[in-house]
Amino acid sequence: MKKVVFLFLLLSICSISACAERDKNVPEHDNKINTSVTQSINDKSDTVQAQTEALQQIKEQIHFDVPLKMPSTLPIGEGSFLTATTRTQGDQVEVIFYESKENMPINDIRLKKSGTVIGRLLVKKYKSAEGASTQIAFDNFNQNGGQEVDLGYNIKGYQDAGAGSLWTGWNEGRWAIATHTRTDNPDAGVKLAKQAVAYLENHMLPIPRQYGMAQLDVYQSGNLIVWQDEKLVYTLDSIKDPLNALAIATAFY
Known part of the structure; x- marks a missing residue:
């Protein structure tokens, strides 16, 4: 019985040692790939979070008598920031979405010169659904x-x-x-x-x-x-x- 227990312990120790050695021998480029994938996931998560915050800030700049829907995300270039200009006039709201290389506030006057237009959203309220x-x-x-x-x-x-x-x-x-x-x-x-x-x-x-x-x-x-x-x-x-x-x-x- 003691021999069986001894052999079991010996095999366990060898297995743990082999696993440790195998981890040490993981090629450096594989470690770099894993790090790169993790960084890519983190970058995407940060981009989504930044867009969510920007879209919320855009909504807060719109003063309209009915709630408006906004897109959950917009296509922007890597390393760019989402921002916009907003304008409410009577029964119409205009939002021009921009991407910029720096994080610029909503309705910043510099956007027309330094920002790139992604698209424009117009929302108009009519007196009736039929209209x-x-x-x-x-x-x-x-x-x-x-x-x-x-x-x-x-x-x-x-x-x-x-x-x-x-x-x-x-x-x-x-x-x-x-x-x-x-x-x-x-x-x-x-x-x-x-x-x-x-x-x-x-x-x-x-x-x-x-x-x-x-x-x-x-x-x-x-x-x-x-x-x-x-x-x-x-x-x-x-x-x-x-x-x-x-x-x-x-x-x-």
Whole structure:
């Protein structure tokens, strides 16, 4: 019995020693990789926290008679800070989101010169939901006709051309979405439409009450996303990248 106990203790000691030796022999570059991954996670966490605080500060600068929704995050460059200018005029609120290389206060007058515009949010209150609904250019594309195109994920798009422009439109729930390109570059419109459909498979646009519409521009000059929330109409524009426009819109969900 004593021999068995002795052998068990000996094997345990050897196992512990082997583990300790193996830890000492971990290649230095592996340790660096682990440190890098940990640092990356910490950096992302800090970025999210900084954006959350900035968005809260933006909301505190808005004085409106009804609560407004804001995106939970915005796409900004690494090492940049989120800030904004706000303006309330009558029944309308304007928020221009900026990224800056230094942490600048909300409504800092230097932003127009040193900041980079991420996008603009307009929220307008109407006297009635019926009045607000007239601001949404909603189309039911499968009833409008046009050349069918497969956009993937069992979604059909419909193409319509005119005056040198080519639109590829489709519906997702109460949203009407269309991409714009020129007639001499038709494949670009379909490609962007497929990218948007794939993105929306994993990201939700805000639920409109009652309708929403999105125009995504291949040439990054006319991205526009508008949706109704009862008496309020939300408008996103001044966003260059069409997929960034979708990213900001889905951050309202």
